[in-house]
Amino acid sequence: MIRVPSKIKLVEVGPRDGLQNEAGEVSTANKIALIDRLSRAGFPVIEAGSFVSPTWVPRMADTAKVLAGIHRRDGARYPVLTPNMKGFESAVAAGAEDVAVFAAASETFSQRNTNCSIAQSLERLGEVCAAAKARSVRVRGYLSCCLGCPYEGDVPLTTVVKLAARMLALGCVEISFGDTIGIGTPDRATALADAVSAVIPRDRVAVHFHDTYGQGLANILAAMQRGIAIVDASVGGLGGCPYAPGAGGNVATEDVLYMLNGLGCQTGVDLDGVIDTAQFIYQILGRSPVSKVTRARLAVAAR
Ligand code: HMG
Ligand code: MG
Numbered sequence: 001m002i003r004v005p006s007k008i009k010l011v012e013v014g015p016r017d018g019l020q021n022e023a024g025e026v027s028t029a030n031k032i033a034l035i036d037r038l039s040r041a042g043f044p045v046i047e048a049g050s051f052v053s054p055t056w057v058p059r060m061a062d063t064a065k066v067l068a069g070i071h072r073r074d075g076a077r078y079p080v081l082t083p084n085m086k087g088f089e090s091a092v093a094a095g096a097e098d099v100a101v102f103a104a105a106s107e108t109f110s111q112r113n114t115n116c117s118i119a120q121s122l123e124r125l126g127e128v129c130a131a132a133k134a135r136s137v138r139v140r141g142y143l144s145c146c147l148g149c150p151y152e153g154d155v156p157l158t159t160v161v162k163l164a165a166r167m168l169a170l171g172c173v174e175i176s177f178g179d180t181i182g183i184g185t186p187d188r189a190t191a192l193a194d195a196v197s198a199v200i201p202r203d204r205v206a207v208h209f210h211d212t213y214g215q216g217l218a219n220i221l222a223a224m225q226r227g228i229a230i231v232d233a234s235v236g237g238l239g240g241c242p243y244a245p246g247a248g249g250n251v252a253t254e255d256v257l258y259m260l261n262g263l264g265c266q267t268g269v270d271l272d273g274v275i276d277t278a279q280f281i282y283q284i285l286g287r288s289p290v291s292k293v294t295r296a297r298l299a300v301a302a303r
Contacts, residue, residue, distance in 0.1 A: 004221070005229035008265045009045065010253065011176070011206060012038050014281070015066075016047040016081060017250055018238025020059050024285050028062045032069040034281050038235065039073040041273030047100065050081030051090045057242060064094035079140055083114055083121075088128045092135060099132060100176075101125035102142040103167065105160045106149035109180070113144065113243040122166060129171030141172030142208065146192055147184030150244050157195045165199045174204045176232055179219065181247045182212030186222035193226035206230035209251050211237060216251025217259055231256060236278035237290040252291035254278055 015035050019026055026034075031049070038046045048070065049063030063080055072078060079098035082088040091099050103121045104110040110118045125141070132139045145152075146160045164175045177192060184192075189207070196205055207223045207230070209216045220231055237252030254274045260267055275294050282289045289295060 002221075002225065002263060004224040004263055004265060005227060006265060007229060008224070008260055008267050009206075009230045010043060010257065010260075010267050010269050011045040011047065011230060011232045012043045012235060012253055013047045013208070013232050013250055014038070014235040014238045014253065016049050016060070017232075018234040018236070018281075020050065020057050021239060021242045022059055022285065026059075026281075026284060028065045028069065030281075030284050031062070031066045034235075034277065035066065035070045035078070037273070037277040037280060039071065039076055041277060042267075042269045043076060044268060045077045045079065045098075048078040048080050051087035051094075052081060052083055064090065067094045067096060077138070079138070081142075082128055084124045085127050085131065088131055092137065096137070098138045098140070099128065100140040100142055101128050101167075101172065102144065103163060104144040104149075104180075105155045105163055106145040106152045108151035109145050109149050109244070112151065118163065122163075122170070125167065125172075126170045133171055139172050140206075141167040141170075141175045142178055143167065143175060144178040144180045144244075146177040147179040147188050148181060150181050150246060157191060160192065161195050161199055164196055168200055168204070174206055174230065175200060176206035176208040176230070178208040179210055180244045182210035182216065184209070184219050185215055186218045189219035189222040190226055193223040193228050197226065197228075202227045203229065206232055208232040210239070210247055210249065211251040212246065212248035217255060220251065220256060221259065233257075235274055236282055236294060238281065249290065252278070252289075252293070254291050254293040258293045 050060040054061035082099040233253035234250035237249040239249035278294045
C-alpha cells in the first residue's frame, strides 16, 4: 500500500502561474470568471495574480481589477505575488489579505527573473514580510530552481535548504519549492522533501512542480510519500515562467486530483468542477487542454 498524507491542501496557481506567460490575451472579466469557477470547485487557495512590473509581465497588469471583481468564498484564500514593497503596497490597496514573495536558488535565475542577486531579493522579501506582519497579511514564500536552473544546471540542495530556512526566519509561513523548469525526477523530489523537512516543519512545505518533462505527478507522489501535504497545480496544466526558457506549465490540477482521489486523499475539491474550468479557460485560449484527465473526459463525452 502507498502511504501518503490523508489530507492534501491543493493550491491552484493557474490564474497566476498559468496566465502570466500566455501569448493570448485573457480579459479581466474572463480571469474573474476563471477564479470564481475555481472557488466554486472548492479550492482552499487560489493564486489570483501578481503585482509585478507590467513591463516585465504584462499579462498580470490587471490584477487589482481582478481582485476587485472576484467573489471570495468563505474560508478560501486568494494570494498574489509581490516581489517588493511597491508590489506589496499595491496588493494591500487592492484588498489582498495574502501575498507571496519569491526568490531563487540560482543567482542567474534571480537576476533574470527579478533583476537582482539572491541576497538583494532576500532583503526585498524581508521588507515585505515585516510590512505584512504589521498588517496581519499572510506571506507565502516561493523558492525557484530547487531541482535545477535553466541557466546554471544543477543546484545544490544545501543552497535550497539554507535559503528556505532564511525565508522562514524572515516571516514566510509556508515555503513552496519550485521545480521551475520541470526537470526533476522522483529520486530528486524525495531528496528535496527529506532535505527541507529536516529544517522546516513538514506542514509548512509545499511542492510546486512544472511538468515540462512529464515528471510532475511522479514527483508529487514521491514528495507526498515523504509526508508533504501541500501541492501546487494549475488548472488544465496552464503555464510556465516568462524568465525560465523551456519551462512548460505546472502539473495539471485535474491530473493531480484524479490521483489524489484514487489514493483516498481528502482535498475538498470537486474533480468535475476542475474539468469544466479547464474546458472553459482553454476555449477562451483557443486550444485543447493539455491535461490527460480532461482529454480523457472529453473523449468519453464525444463517444
Ligand atoms: P526593476 O526594473 O529592477 O525594478 O524590476 P525597479 O525597482 O528598478 O523599477 C523599475 C520600474 O518598475 C519603475 O517604474 C517601478 O515603479 C516599476 P518606472 O519608474 O520605470 O515607470 N516597478 C513596479 N511596477 C509595478 N509593480 C511592482 C514594481 N516594482 C517596480 N511591484 C522587479 C524589479 C522585481 C519589479 C521586476 O524584475 C519584476 O517585476 N519581476 C517579476 C518577474 C515575474 O513576475 N516572474 C514570474 C513570477 S515568478 C515564477 O513564475 C516562479 C514561481 O512560479 C515558482 C517556480 O515555478 O519556481 C513563483
Ligand atoms: Mg511556477
